[in-house]
Amino acid sequence: MRPQPAAIGFLRHDVSGAQQQWDEAQIQHLARRLGYDLCKTLIFGPETDRPLLRVRTAVSRLDADAVITPSLEHFDGQVPDDVVEVADVITVSPENTYARWVLPPPPE
Template sequence: MRQLARRLGYDLCRTLVYGPEMGELMQEVRDAISRNEADAVITPSLEHFDGEIPDPLVQVADVITVSPENTYARWRTKPF
């Protein structure tokens, strides 16, 4: 994650670790994004989000997966 962040020009400021006891995980992640004024969330894989990127997350930050490497951008362009 650190190497990918560096290669993409991000400063990895914090690593979040949540356990199964976490109640409102998505709200906690969104709050962390807001507190840190983050532009992106880098995650090892989609499996960390049960196989798909949650819409509430991609509404506030780009989500980048390490394996496979992919970016889910919050700003989508309109088709021509």
């Protein structure tokens, strides 16, 4: 068991543009402030094949509890259902947490 929950950062370089380093620093700062161990930051672009699958794979491999992104614009403006099924999605601006829901098993 980890001493603190794990998170990964996610951004798209085409969305960040010239402020990519700033966005990376903001992800790191928010992770620290919220008590997450930022294990890795994924940086993709429009040429990246199946980015949401890659994020989910990283969450699984790193046993991450959250994905921190500068804004929902990095997820094409909406909370990705595929990701929030497995981890909380946290945005830097505006600061918001989209929590995964733990659903009870269906009745037998």
